[in-house]
Amino acid sequence: MRPFEYVRAENAGAGVDAVVGVPGAKFLAGGTNLVDLMKEDVERPTRLVDISHLPLHKIERSRAGLSLGALATNTQTANHPLIRENYPLLTQAIVAGASGQLRNMATNGGNLLQRTRCNYFYDTAMPCNKREPGSGCGAREGLNKIHAILGWSEGCVATYPGDMANALYALDASVRVRGAGGKERLIPIGEFHRLPGEEPHRDTVLGHGDLIVAIQLPVASAEFARHSYYLKVRDRSSYAFALVAVAAALRMENGAIKDARLVLGSVAHKPWRSAEAEAALKGQRLGEAVFQQAAQAALQQARPLAHNAYKVELAQRSIVRALTRAAHLA
Ligand SMILES: Cc1cc2nc3c(=O)[nH]c(=O)nc-3n(C[C@H](O)[C@H](O)[C@H](O)COP(=O)(O)OP(=O)(O)OC[C@H]3O[C@@H](n4cnc5c(N)ncnc54)[C@H](O)[C@@H]3O)c2cc1C
Ligand code: SF4
Incomplete structure (x- = not known):
């Protein structure tokens, strides 16, 4: 070091x-x-x-809904009664990640900013535009089994590996950030992480010195609590990052899907919310045929690399399974 x-x-x-x-x-x-x-x-x-000792650990009700301190640990957040009751999708996503010991140390702010698990990013002998802008991308023509199938650029095919942010996106959360001069601003989580484009070294829209102070969950998202499910598919059942993850949430009215949220994890440089899948679900009655249509719609734009075509079908099957569980049909 x-x-x-x-x-x-x-x-x-x-x-x-x-x-x-x-x-x-x-x-x-x-x-x-x-x-x-x-x-x-x-x-x-x-x-x-x-910053670990700063008083940013509280999880409390706010006017907007619930405020999660940036320095609350993943364990505190997942176990909090207000989260378990109103946003169980978030609890499921957090406990699907890492291990008990890691979650005791990991904070909410740090979790959002964790970096990709691309092997070439970790290997300093290999070119990597994220680690060293302009050096090239080792994964584009290399072993890219775990890499992106959506939204990648020639400059970077890495995925965002975290779980918590996928659930936060499905719950329409926002990130409260404090910048220089004490000014605070609220960034919708869907705009927080970036696609790689020409600047893969930038994971998020944060500027240098921006401090995450809290994450806000809106009251309205608690209406999805009864019908939500986080599914994580990985090479082994614990202590592993997702190959594909799905955060699914439905709001039902008179037996039909009034509103739907569907976010895929580990398929792109940011959590990937599918407006196409959500549109295919809205207004429909629960059932496998509808879930299949949503799954097809979600992956329509997929562009797999040499070693990860399997992720397309895996994501489709995972979407159907997550929706089936969210709907309590299995
Ligand atoms: C073996 C292993 C397995 C894992 N498995 C998973 C998994 O399956 N799923 C998953 O989601 N995660 C997983 N993780 C990642 C883990 O969740 C993250 O390492 C953790 O959440 C990071 O939080 P931290 O507080 O330790 O961040 P740190 O390591 O302290 O910081 C991470 C980054 O965030 C910045 N930062 C931290 N807090 C703030 C803030 N408030 N404002 C601005 N910048 C900030 C730091 O400068 C740094 O760049 C795993 C980690 C390990 C080591
Ligand atoms: S995919 Fe991105 S992180 Fe991985 S080697 Fe290429 S530029 Fe680096």
Whole structure:
């Protein structure tokens, strides 16, 4: 590991200031992703600004719905009674991730900002536009079994690997961010992560020094609580990232689907919400034929790479299964 300066932020404002003025500075929360990447020499911060002790741990009701502190751990969040009762999809997504020990350390803000698990990103002997802009993409013509089938660019075919953000997107969450000068803004989660385009080194729309302070869940999304399901498909049943994940949520009225949310994980550089699948579900009665149509619609734009065509059918089957479970038909 390379030498770095350690700074303990006294408050949120001081933390932001300590990062903004130093190009190589980074926030340190639970450290479960950042410190790993530093050991691998992938991340090379010159200064770590420790925010882990700042009072951003609360999970509480707000006017908009529920506010999840950026520094609440994944365990605290998944186990909170208000989340279990009103947003069980989020609990399911969080506990599908990592391991108990990791979730005890991992924070909500850090979880959103975890980096891709592309093997070439981790291997500093290989070209990677995300790690080193302009160096090329080792995965485009390499082993790309775990990579994207939607929304990729020639510059980067990596996926966003997290689980929590998929559920948050299905629940229409927003991310509260504090920038330089203490200004706060709210970013809808669907606009928070980016597609790679020409700038794969930018995972999100955050600027340098932007501090996530909270995640907001709207009241209205609690109406999906009865009919929601998070399905994660992976090579082994624990301690593994998704090959494909599905966050499915339905709102029923008079026996028909009044509203639907469908988000795919680990198929693109960001959580992938399918407006086509949601349109195919709205107004319909529950049943396998309708779920199949939604699954077809969701993958219509898929462009698999040399080694991941399997993800198209896997995603379609996973969508049908997640909707079936959300609808309590199995
Ligand atoms: C073995 C292993 C398996 C895993 N499996 C899964 C899985 O299956 N599913 C899954 O979703 N995740 C998984 N994870 C990832 C894990 O969830 C993340 O490492 C964790 O959520 C990151 O949170 P952290 O607080 O430790 O972040 P840190 O490592 O401290 O920080 C991560 C990044 O976020 C930045 N940051 C942190 N907090 C803030 C903030 N408030 N504002 C602005 N920037 C901030 C940091 O500067 C850093 O760049 C796994 C991790 C490991 C090590
Ligand atoms: S897919 Fe993206 S992260 Fe992976 S090697 Fe290519 S540029 Fe790097």
